[in-house]
Amino acid sequence: MEKESRYMKLSGLEPLIITPESNFINVGERTNVAGSRKFLRLVKEEKFDEALDIARHQVDGGAQILDVNMDDGLIDGKEAMIKFLNLIAAEPDICRIPIMIDSSKWEIIEAGLQVVQGKSVVNSISLKEGEEKFIWEAKQIKRYGAAVIVMAFDEVGQADTYERRVEISKRSYDVLVNKVNFPPEDIIFDLNIFPVATGMEEHRKNAIDFIEGTRWVRQNLTHASVSGGVSNVSFSFRGNNLVREAMHSVFLYHAIQAGMNMGIVNPTMLEVYDDIPKDLLEHVEDVILDRRDDATERLLEFAETVKGTAKEKVIDESWRENVLQERITHALVKGIETYIVDDVEEARQEVAKPIEVIEGHLMKGMNVVGDLFGSGKMFLPQVVKSARVMKKAVAYLQPFIEADKDAHQRSLGKILMATVKGDVHDIGKNIVSVVLGCNNYEIVDLGVMVPPEKIIETAKKENVDIIGLSGLITPSLDEMVYLAKEMERQDLDIPLLIGGATTSKAHTAVKIDPEYKNAVVHVNDASRAVTVVGDLLNKKTTHDYIAKLKADYDEFRDKFLKRGKTKSYITIQEARENKFSVDWESSVITKPNELGVQTLLQLSLKELLPYIDWTPFFISWDLHGKFPRILEDEVV
CATH class of the missing domain: 3.40.50.280 (Cobalamin-binding domain)
Incomplete structure (x- = not known):
């Protein structure tokens, strides 16, 4: 008799059956306080009706599973999870898809499991705190009838190599199937998608190790699935959406071929694989698949050209004519080591103590680096290069600092x-x-x-x-x-x-x-x-x-x-008693010189500025508060 196939079966109001023939399952992540600043703000302000609109938009946008996460240090995650899931249950157009209950706290996960309808997914459990707790949580999840995401994480730490991904996933699978009797088709592994092209040697294989780890899991751990948060892979290039979209598409293309069958993906941050320009595709695949030693450097240079910030490949030495501080800052921002020792020596000759070069010239340059990185105008690999230039400069100064016998070292x-x-x-x-x-x-x-x-x-x-x-x-x-x-x-x-x-x-x-x-x-x-x-x-x-x-x-x-306190309102009767009273008999009403719409063509913007209410502008950027008080609000 032929053995029955076992497929993952989830449900909201409608079933979601994941078979080998199913397309990639997209998990909507905007109802996650860690992934959406707008959703976080709405939950904090208890505007759950508006928060439901975000969930509805995710479903309308094609999400097949809805990830809900309420983990934030300044909200009651358990209460928020219960309230939001109960509200979702009353919205058929939202609750028709399965829910992924996402939290790092067991009390929030269990609270969600107790109110969610249908068959949900728990995100996540791991061996981080040992096998005993892992087994206990898995048994509870099984009792509630949910599927589970298992993080590649054990007592030693997170899996960051191919070998560790294999080791932890195999051990987790064996424990779940053999000791908990957990249905293998309800096991989903998150094998940790880490950033690539960070400029650090140890991160070169982050993507290819995930892809090969996925292939191993799908070939060796029967019926198990593989998921992950795709945007992590391109974190180094935040601010350059063209490159990030290409990285997401290339990574997904190879990961799906290896067996990744679900994940958190922002559809607006994806390029069609076949539509990626060939030169960009080559540079991105070199990084994702770790095909070249200089892959990061080449992608970084290419990223500047597609962002429109790069010049022709001509060595421009004109910056060497600038004043000393500008030269040092330029070297740090651009990651140029060639002249840093010469410039640092020149700076040392101008100060009383060698340490003053670090505290003055070099830190002024690093502050510029920090501002550029914080505003998304520099990428992580560039910051790492800046740190290397800084390190070379300090290494040169170190002997002079040590030779300085002054008590300056007290700082x-x-x-x-x-x-x-x-x-x-x-x-x-x-x-x-x-x-x-x-x-x-x-x-x-x-x-x-x-x-x-x-x-x-x-x-x-x-x-x-x-x-x-x-x-x-x-x-x-x-x-x-x-x-x-x-x-x-x-x-x-x-x-x-x-x-x-x-x-x-x-x-x-x-x-x-x-x-x-x-x-x-x-x-x-x-x-x-x-x-x-x-x-x-x-x-x-x-x-x-x-x-x-x-x-x-x-x-x-x-x-x-004070902002978080619940406002108390007077009764409607008191409000009516306090209404503005007009004495129409004695009041003089001045008739306008001209009625109707008037067109004023000669007014300058400076004259109009005092009359503009900027509140809608700030609201469009998800900044809470009224103008002009918002300008003094440090929370914003």
Whole structure:
């Protein structure tokens, strides 16, 4: 008798059966507070009717599964998940497709499972905290009748090579199928899509390792599926949509051929594979498939041409005629090492102390780099090149600094850097470490997934001057709050730096700062870290800096919390009693000189500006607040 085929069967009001003949399943991600600033704002303001419109737009746009994520440090994720899923259930045009309940917190996942209709998908579980918890969560998911996404993550960390992807996925599959009796067709592996073309050697194979890992899973783990967030692969080129769209299409083309059958993809950020210009296609495939040692450099150069910022391939040395500071800044921004030693030596001759070259000339240049990167005008590989130029400059200055016997060294210090427990992302932390190291600070780097106990123990043992925490995922925010509480409980008295993609001034001021008596500083980017550290460790400035920071955060926190308070309204009867009363008998009504529409052609814009209400303009950019108060709103 022929063996029955086993297919993944999901459902909203309508069934979704995923067979080998099915096309790629697209997961809508805009109902994810981490993926949509607009959705996050609407949830925070409890405008769920408008949030439903985003979900409806996703379904109308072709999403076959709707990902819902409420993980944010400043909202009640459990309550928001329950409310939103209940509202979706009352909208047949939305709830006809299956729901993906997306959270890093089990209580939110379970709350979603208890109210969602149909057969949903849980995103996600992993072996990160051991097999026992993994089995328990899998059994609960099976009891609720849902499918599950399994992250390629174990007790050691995230899978970042082909071998680790194979190892973790095989172990996870064996545990689920043999120990939990989980239906294999309901298992979906997320094998971690990481950025390529970052400028770092260890990231070269991120895409091809995912593709080959996908091929292995589909060939060896019967009935299992593979998913992932495609936009991660092009993170290095944020700001250049033409290149990003091509990277997404090329990656998907090869990943789907290898067996990837579902994923989170923004349809507006995709180019048709066959429509990608041949020269761009060649450069992108070189990067995705790791076909050349110089693939990143070549794509970076090509990206400038398609963005319209590059000139002909002619060596332009005219910048060498600029003044010294402009030459150093140009070298850092463009990543040109050729003349940096000569320029740094010239700068050294002009200052009293060698360290002043770093604090002055070089950091002015790095601040420009930070501004350009923050505004999307520079890409990650370019920032890495800038850091290399900086490192070469500092290496040249190092012997002069060490030979300087002055007490100027008192302004330097030892800084502990760590990515918090549960988070394996380290690109940002590594760049900050390089920049601080280049500025002659001693770095104690504990790596990724560092538990709070180890951070505090090492800080005491090494007698560090500052602790720097990094985190890219939402659970990292809770870890940072916990660490601040522990530092306070154990009576530590050293500044705490907060950085990473999910961090913000709002979360730092509202959630972390109140838990710790010393300075807690949110740092936007690597170049700002040097200025902040300098102010914190300089005995002449530290007291005023911390006092101003605390006052700033107190004011910010007060404004933020006031904005979140529920307004109380008077009754309709009171409102009617307070209505404006007009004495029509004694009032004099002036008749206009001219009635109807008048056309005024000679008015200048300067005369009109005071009468313009800019509120709709700010709303169109998802900025909440009324004009002109919004100009003073630090949250915005």
